[in-house]
Amino acid sequence: MNPTIELMNARSSTRAYDPAPLSDAEKQAILHATMRAPTAGNLMLYSIIEIEDQALKDRLAVTCDHQPFIARAPWVLIFVADYQKWIDLFAVSGVDRLPGVTHRRAPGPGDLLLACSDALIAAQNAVIAAESLGIGSCYIGDVLEQAEEHAELLGLPNHTLPVAMLCFGRPAKPRRRTPHYEKHVVHKDGYRRLSAEELREASDELAQLHAPRGFRPGIQNIGQDVYERKYAAGFTHELNRSVAVWLERWQTPEG
Ligand SMILES: Cc1cc2nc3c(=O)[nH]c(=O)nc-3n(C[C@H](O)[C@H](O)[C@H](O)COP(=O)(O)O)c2cc1C
Numbered sequence: 534m535n536p537t538i539e540l541m542n543a544r545s546s547t548r549a550y551d552p553a554p555l556s557d558a559e560k561q562a563i564l565h566a567t568m569r570a571p572t573a574g575n576l577m578l579y580s581i582i583e584i585e586d587q588a589l590k591d592r593l594a595v596t597c598d599h600q601p602f603i604a605r606a607p608w609v610l611i612f613v614a615d616y617q618k619w620i621d622l623f624a625v626s627g628v629d630r631l632p633g634v635t636h637r638r639a640p641g642p643g644d645l646l647l648a649c650s651d652a653l654i655a656a657q658n659a660v661i662a663a664e665s666l667g668i669g670s671c672y673i674g675d676v677l678e679q680a681e682e683h684a685e686l687l688g689l690p691n692h693t694l695p696v697a698m699l700c701f702g703r704p705a706k707p708r709r710r711t712p713h714y715e716k717h718v719v720h721k722d723g724y725r726r727l728s729a730e731e732l733r734e735a736s737d738e739l740a741q742l743h744a745p746r747g748f749r750p751g752i753q754n755i756g757q758d759v760y761e762r763k764y765a766a767g768f769t770h771e772l773n774r775s776v777a778v779w780l781e782r783w784q785t786p787e788g
Pocket of ligand 1: 544545546547548600671672673674675697710711
């Protein structure tokens with residue numbers, strides 16, 4: 534292997550941080566590597582919000598499904614899918630004078646997906662760049678929840694959406710590499726649904742990986758475990774409610 538692949542192989546999410554701040558040089562190096570990520574049409578359809586205000590960090594630790602370690606992260610970045618900056622540029626660029634342009638449309642779901650792709654690909658560059666400096670990180674998907682409060686807290690206009698938050702800091706203790714289940718992920722020449730036999734086998738293997746000491750009372754297998762703990766959990770209901778609000782805002786032209 535080479536050092537880059539070894540680094541990626543050794544990475545795991547970091548949730549306990551050494552309180553020492555990152556240096557400005559480290560932050561700049563990570564941000565530069567972040568912005569070198571591939572981006573659709575080279576449009577940079579994202580913005581990054583650095584959370585420096587401790588009171589804001591404290592609030593996000595509550596609104597992002599009560600995860601106190603967020604408040605203790607030395608550096609926090611929010612990756613925002615952002616078409617607003619282009620919509621604003623279109624407005625001052627006289628696009629209405631172009632032949633055939635009768636009105637400026639609001640961005641649609643395709644624009645959103647591209648912007649989210651851009652933001653997340655950039656975020657992952659940040660993860661790897663940080664890791665190369667000995668700085669761990671953890672994604673916070675829950676920043677997609679509480680759309681109304683997060684839009685207000687971060688001053689987000691309609692054509693933006695906070696698709697991920699990243700917490701950074703040096704690991705406070707040695708990390709254990711998280712096992713990942715790599716079977717049935719890669720398909721050849723088209724998608725193939727798993728057979729009942731393969732699903733049963735995967736269920737057993739996943740249980741060994743994720744719950745080697747067994748499940749909590751009343752839970753018999755990994756399907757029941759994930760269904761109850763993730764898919765049907767309260768935070769997932771909030772996530773789906775909130776994302777419907779973000780989608781509505783995204784497609785609504787501003788007054
Ligand atoms: C989109 C996304 C959202 C995530 N949200 C959270 C989160 O809110 N809280 C958390 O502790 N970890 C979060 N994680 C980290 C995952 O739990 C972690 O990546 C997964 O368990 C695999 O572990 P590893 O990163 O150590 O390999 C998130 C990861 C991703 C990619």
